[in-house]
Amino acid sequence: MKRDYPNLCKPIKIGPYTLRNRMCSAPLGATDILADGTPGPRTLGFYEARAKGGASIVTVSELVVHPETDGSQMLRLSLSTPGQLGQFAYVADAIKRHGALASIELSHSGQYAGTYMVDKKAKAELCMYGPSDGTRPDGIPVKALTKEQIADIVAAYANAAALAKRAGFEMCMVHAGHGWLINQFLSPYFNKRTDEYGGSLENRVRFAREILTAVREECGPRFPIELRMSGSELFDGGYDLEEGCRIAAALEDLVDVIQVSAGSYQFGFSITHPSQFRAHGCNVYLAEEIKKHVSVPVATLGGLSDPDQMESIIAEGKADIVVMGRALLADPEIPNKIMANEGESVVKCLRCFVCMAERPVTQTRRCAVNPRIGREFEGHVVAPAAVKKRVLVVGGGIAGLKAAETAALRGHDVTLCEAEGALGGILRTEAALPFKEDMYNLGVTYAHLVEKAGVDVRLNTKVDAAFVDEFAPDALIVAVGSEALSLPVPIEEGARVLSIDDLYLEGAEVGEEVVVVGGGLTGCECGLLMRQKGKASHVVEMREGLAIDANIRQRPILLAELEAAGVDAVLNARALRVTAEGVVVSQDGQERLIPGDTVVCAIGQRSRAEAVDQLRDGAPFVRIIGDARRPANITTAIYEAFHAAMDI
């Protein structure tokens, strides 16, 4: 067949293996790690999804090689625990049985040991080790590793690799980036040693060379080793790209492939995991430069999900392989879709960080756009329904779209009615925000997916009780969404007050100074957009912080953007009235005018309760989902939508 993405679909040799394509799954830590350090059943399902989805290498992460000096709550592998090897063998099997190469990431967190520990008391009691004595940016003391400890850790890498090989893994990744232990040795910022492990570049790469040599000796030449490194540390005092090229060149003789990531833990989370405020593929230049200095294949990653962009990265010789992390949570089937010329059907990652933020809260993985992530083991396969039903979905926002697509894929006869003239619901407003492009595009993608699934889409079609009576569906899914709350305060003559819809959908003009009332996620994003448009921007919030509804990974990134852009945060302030001069607020018991010629109301949403209530008796099976049930977020809307359709 003629491939739409011939370069992405081209095989490549890594050691003795020929990869089936150029698309690999980045190490993504699962969460179902049992007390003995073995992967639980949900971990197996978590990795299997990406192998089944067509990735050529699936890397299981993160195997801590030396628990004595790295007390992280991650995978551990030792023969002293009976049965341990078996648990790893099941995971390797689950990857290999779908034609992917099973790899495992060997890691040591060094001075960041315990980073992901849930037990905060145990974490506080951990002793942190690094190349040198020092203090972490957060004040925790760090002890320099002795030479005996270094030798012990080197041996531990080799031992872990050998055990992983015995369990069935076909290659390994040695993590030397992102600020973890090997990176700490490579870095002039962390490594202040005066012995043969510190100082010159030759000395700083010694630890990495010893580890790679030991792994090679233990596992042999036919067990590929992938080196994961940061092309540049990208902070003051860290190594730069020029030195990154020299590090890669100094290690390439010991590895089969180099994966070039970026940045360092604690100094650039939103670089290492490019946020919505960075360009897709913003770190590709690092791989491109390193590729000029080495002869082994080079892989790149960071915010990649677009098939056309990934195809041109390979076509233009910027990298030999593309690696995806979050994109393969959002849509594990990306490689299969690309191989099948279905690039338009790729559901792209929103870079919203739900995946990372969920872990500290519920100790599970979740994905905003993929309801099955972290729950693959529950067995929710979209299989044909035993009895074909007539399904009516009311509302063409993301909840309605997801429900309609899922029900149609199950073989039901699905009609989706949308009152407006376009699909997408609230997502349509995101087109106005350059940094929310991915979210806007989610609506576009789903409009394509419902069409492809054969849903009968009826725009400009308002559904009421009479309509449903006549339609007589077997199953009714109510996804009528929510509407914006209006300001519950007096608005004086001459004041200009806009809703988010006025601004984003109707293109209403704003003046030179804007006051946004409501400092949740929506209000903050609006305040930021106003600054990007060159307006003075104030965000008024009743609570003591902005974007309290944002998740714990996304919030600090957004707050940093607001600060850098110069958005004025007016906290602990309650709007009293709007005048032609701005918004009068009550703050610290005093009245104060927040000046502005335009006021935007972003105080929240409420469910369309009346529309919902008249449809409750519309069919034997009725499910109310998404904002229509209660205003929440995309994660909830998609989760409820998927399961409603699965229950029909």
Ligand SMILES: Cc1cc2nc3c(=O)[nH]c(=O)nc-3n(C[C@H](O)[C@H](O)[C@H](O)COP(=O)(O)O)c2cc1C
């Ligand atoms: C949920 C999640 C878990 C991750 N776990 C690991 C890990 O265990 N080891 C690792 O080296 N990187 C880990 N990463 C980083 C990714 O491998 C990748 O470098 C990063 O997400 C950037 O790629 P992306 O933009 O394609 O997501 C993780 C990232 C995410 C989102």
